[in-house]
Amino acid sequence: MSQQQPGRRTALKAAGAGALAVAAGAMAADPASAQHSTTTIRDEHALAAQLRRALPDDRVLVRGDAAYDAERAAYHRVIDHHPAAIVVPCHADDIATAVRIASHHRVPIAVQATGHGISRSAHGGLLINTRHLKRIRIDAAKHTAAVSPGVLFSELIDAAAAHGLAPASGSAVDVSVTGYTSGGGLPVIGRTVGYAADHVTRVDLVDAKGRRRRLTPHRDADLFWAVRGGKSNFGVITEIETALFPLTRLYGGNMLFTGGIPELLRAYQKFTRNLTERMTTSLVIVNVPTDSPAFPDPLRGKTLAKLRVAFTGNATEGEKLLRPLRALNPAQDSVAEMPYTDIAKIYADPAGPIRTRERAGALRALDDTTLRRLLRAAGPDADRPPMIVEIRHLGGALARAPKHPNAVGPRDAAFNLFVADVAPDPGKDTALEARQQQLFDILGPSLTGHTQPNFLTDHDKTATRVRRAYRPRDYERLTTLKRRYDRHNLFRVNHNIPPAA
Ligand SMILES: Cc1cc2nc3c(=O)[nH]c(=O)nc-3n(C[C@H](O)[C@H](O)[C@H](O)COP(=O)(O)OP(=O)(O)OC[C@H]3O[C@@H](n4cnc5c(N)ncnc54)[C@H](O)[C@@H]3O)c2cc1C
Numbered sequence: 001m002s003q004q005q006p007g008r009r010t011a012l013k014a015a016g017a018g019a020l021a022v023a024a025g026a027m028a029a030d031p032a033s034a035q036h037s038t039t040t041i042r043d044e045h046a047l048a049a050q051l052r053r054a055l056p057d058d059r060v061l062v063r064g065d066a067a068y069d070a071e072r073a074a075y076h077r078v079i080d081h082h083p084a085a086i087v088v089p090c091h092a093d094d095i096a097t098a099v100r101i102a103s104h105h106r107v108p109i110a111v112q113a114t115g116h117g118i119s120r121s122a123h124g125g126l127l128i129n130t131r132h133l134k135r136i137r138i139d140a141a142k143h144t145a146a147v148s149p150g151v152l153f154s155e156l157i158d159a160a161a162a163h164g165l166a167p168a169s170g171s172a173v174d175v176s177v178t179g180y181t182s183g184g185g186l187p188v189i190g191r192t193v194g195y196a197a198d199h200v201t202r203v204d205l206v207d208a209k210g211r212r213r214r215l216t217p218h219r220d221a222d223l224f225w226a227v228r229g230g231k232s233n234f235g236v237i238t239e240i241e242t243a244l245f246p247l248t249r250l251y252g253g254n255m256l257f258t259g260g261i262p263e264l265l266r267a268y269q270k271f272t273r274n275l276t277e278r279m280t281t282s283l284v285i286v287n288v289p290t291d292s293p294a295f296p297d298p299l300r301g302k303t304l305a306k307l308r309v310a311f312t313g314n315a316t317e318g319e320k321l322l323r324p325l326r327a328l329n330p331a332q333d334s335v336a337e338m339p340y341t342d343i344a345k346i347y348a349d350p351a352g353p354i355r356t357r358e359r360a361g362a363l364r365a366l367d368d369t370t371l372r373r374l375l376r377a378a379g380p381d382a383d384r385p386p387m388i389v390e391i392r393h394l395g396g397a398l399a400r401a402p403k404h405p406n407a408v409g410p411r412d413a414a415f416n417l418f419v420a421d422v423a424p425d426p427g428k429d430t431a432l433e434a435r436q437q438q439l440f441d442i443l444g445p446s447l448t449g450h451t452q453p454n455f456l457t458d459h460d461k462t463a464t465r466v467r468r469a470y471r472p473r474d475y476e477r478l479t480t481l482k483r484r485y486d487r488h489n490l491f492r493v494n495h496n497i498p499p500a501a
Helices: 031-036 041-054 068-072 092-104 153-161 177-182 221-227 261-271 315-326 368-378 426-446 463-467 472-485
Strands: 085-087 109-112 126-129 136-139 144-147 200-206 212-215 236-243 249-257 279-287 303-311 336-339 356-363 388-393 415-422
Touching: 041 085, 041 092, 068 085, 068 126, 085 092, 092 126, 092 200, 092 212, 092 236, 136 153, 144 153, 153 177, 177 236, 200 221, 212 221, 221 472, 249 315, 261 279, 261 303, 261 315, 261 368, 279 368, 303 315, 356 426, 368 388, 368 426, 415 426
Parallel strands: 085 126, 109 126
Antiparallel strands: 136 144, 144 236, 200 212, 200 236, 249 303, 249 336, 279 303, 279 388, 356 415, 388 415
């Protein structure tokens, strides 16, 4: 992904063209995070001066430097922050140096590759932007890839495809392999392969003291467990080694339905029962605002739905499985044999930058009661529904414990739930959040109470919400490890796991 300069921009695509509409632009400050940082102006100058002495000049940026705005810009424009300094490393040693200096000044540290998962303001802190670290090494015989933290999935997918292999990538290919995998990584083919974090064989990390560590199932095994799910709470990942799959093609794509949503939901409920784990799908309901410039006139004010399909079996079998859904006459249908390298077309996520309000959760099951609640909260007759409500089918390999346990879990939900509203105007955030809360209230007992780490948003900054991303005993273990490895909570500009008291 090429980073966008900050500023007001509108990136709109019609649903008919395969994407959901997004409006980018207006940026909001994050007062909670500003309070979070205790750095003073004097510290800021001292930090920048020391970083400049220790690192080549062009790797340290402060306000006023030409590249400062480009390096602090994020895909998600909900947070507009001004870190005291930005380090743009060319090597893992630069990261170690920067962390040692920040640690000396007790300055909070944020890590960013793309800003797809920005959660807190790094105002007054140190931002390490890894986006220029782009090394990919593929071991075709072992089916593994070792990637630097700036590598995007689009880059790894292309490199792996040259060897007939594929990574466990998510819906958007312009996220970093490292950021996604450190939060679990829910792949488009998740039911077939499980979480991306389940396939990591090695992690290189710079810890809170600025020490470089190599983590494997047998070396620093507790940290190896924690960083696969714990995101940046334990340090900066400088390389991840992960398995690749011998996969060059899929039977995949999406179908757009412009009516008959209750019937579609019932058919989808039946379809997902006892389904082979080679089939992973999601269903997104889109309530198109009446004034949305992103949609053609006839679709405005309508409730649409899009089925996203990724089948790792053959086309004949896939076609047979999808017959009951095709019988509902989708207005558009792109599901066909496709190369894995085209996987981004299945979800057609927006290129960004975007400004949205988002919430996520998980459904216990898609039983009749849940289906009724979903329709009440997001169907054609819903009162002020959120714009985008997606349920993504879990189970299969996602429900199984990995060979080397990690902090990803619980694994018993039937569907991931993702809710979003395009929010170009921060003044309307409160109303949109109320609308989303209404959906969560209606779904109530159908929810597991869990949210996957990668689906926590800037809305989920509190300790209570972060806690819900983990199994209770895992969360306790994470806080204990946090106390051991990051006692001063330097890595707190994230979905923070605080050190145990
Ligand atoms: C359009 C879209 C589609 C998505 N689809 C999926 C999906 O299908 N499945 C899924 O699981 N997730 C999905 N996500 C969520 C995404 O995987 C997470 O937001 C992920 O953290 C993005 O990583 P990043 O590095 O690109 O983003 P950044 O915002 O740069 O980083 C987000 C966080 O990742 C961690 N991180 C990044 N780099 C490092 C590092 N070097 N060391 C330690 N921690 C690091 C940090 O905690 C950081 O705050 C999607 C997000 C978007 C916006």
